[in-house]
Amino acid sequence: MEFQQVIKERYSCRKFADRPIEEERLNAILEAGRLAPTAKNLQGQRIYVVRSPEGLAKIDSLTVCRFGAPVVLVVAHDKNELFVYPGGKYDSGVEDAVIVATHMMLAAKDQGIDSCWLNLLDPDVVAQELGLPESEQVVMFLDLGYAAEDAKPAHKHFSRKELAETVKYL
Numbered sequence: 440m441e442f443q444q445v446i447k448e449r450y451s452c453r454k455f456a457d458r459p460i461e462e463e464r465l466n467a468i469l470e471a472g473r474l475a476p477t478a479k480n481l482q483g484q485r486i487y488v489v490r491s492p493e494g495l496a497k498i499d500s501l502t503v504c505r506f507g508a509p510v511v512l513v514v515a516h517d518k519n520e521l522f523v524y525p526g527g528k529y530d531s532g533v534e535d536a537v538i539v540a541t542h543m544m545l546a547a548k549d550q551g552i553d554s555c556w557l558n559l560l561d562p563d564v565v566a567q568e569l570g571l572p573e574s575e576q577v578v579m580f581l582d583l584g585y586a587a588e589d590a591k592p593a594h595k596h597f598s599r600k601e602l603a604e605t606v607k608y609l
């Protein structure tokens with residue numbers, strides 16, 4: 440798909456078809472995450488692919504926002520693999536995970552796969568329930584799947600601020 444088309448056609452899909460994602464498409468999505476930039480190239484992201492019936496049932500107990508997606512990516516980062524900014528107050532952990540997730544979200548659209556970014560979850564409960572290592576912090580879920588035939592973007596999708604409201608030239 441042409442890049443501008445990917446950007447324009449992506450929306451948060453909240454109704455997925457009961458259709459699996461082909462292995463090669465899923466791999467292309469994961470590969471796009473692998474190639475994302477991270478601070479100091481530390482690559483502290485950790486991606487958990489959930490698609491087994493038991494795994495998806497667990498996801499359903501952790502969020503109400505799976506919307507029938509056949510695959511959910513749990514995006515986390517390892518607190519031992521991040522860059523602490525000068526000053527010591529901030530670090531790159533969440534940023535690194537988020538850019539990886541953004542790559543995967545856009546790669547999904549390129550593959551004809553729709554997605555929904557979720558943070559309606561308690562990261563600590565998710566980490567505990569999924570048995571993640573102590574050093575890992577959950578950042579978000581990415582629902583992935585083919586959109587249901589009658590799926591459509593929510594009204595909010597069509598509402599964006601003017602550039603002048605969010606971009607300032609100094």
Ligand SMILES: Cc1cc2nc3c(=O)[nH]c(=O)nc-3n(C[C@H](O)[C@H](O)[C@H](O)COP(=O)(O)O)c2cc1C
Pocket residue numbers: 449450451452453504555556557558559560592593595596597
């Ligand atoms: C950080 C973040 C968290 C979000 N969390 C949720 C969520 O928990 N559930 C949900 O249905 N959508 C969630 N969304 C989707 C947004 O509501 C959606 O991106 C926004 O309304 C714009 O619509 P669009 O993605 O269709 O263009 C989230 C998006 C982002 C970027």
